[in-house]
Amino acid sequence: MEIETIVIVSNTLMMFxxxxxxxxxxxxxxxxVKTVKENVKAxxxxxxxxxxxxxxxxLFTSMNHKDLNGFLDYLEQLGEY
Numbered sequence: 001m002e003i004e005t006i007v008i009v010s011n012t013l014m015m016f017x018x019x020x021x022x023x024x025x026x027x028x029x030x031x032x033v034k035t036v037k038e039n040v041k042a043x044x045x046x047x048x049x050x051x052x053x054x055x056x057x058x059l060f061t062s063m064n065h066k067d068l069n070g071f072l073d074y075l076e077q078l079g080e081y
């Protein structure tokens with residue numbers, strides 16, 4: 001009777017540990033998918049910024065120092081939450 005109890009308890013503990021590991025894996029995969037989505041969005045934003053920078057290059061070079069600094073400050077704060 002003791003061996004049966006030990007086997008049942010150890011199997012129960014193994015199943016619980018497997019369940020916890022599965023929950024942790026799901027959490028990690030969810031964060032990974034979120035990161036991939038954010039990276040895709042950031043890549044699209046960078047491509048748009050490159051496109052507009054190429055298009056408006058003459059405008060940027062003709063800006064006065066104060067306006068250019070204001071624009072650069074805006075770009076620095078653009079991605080912050």
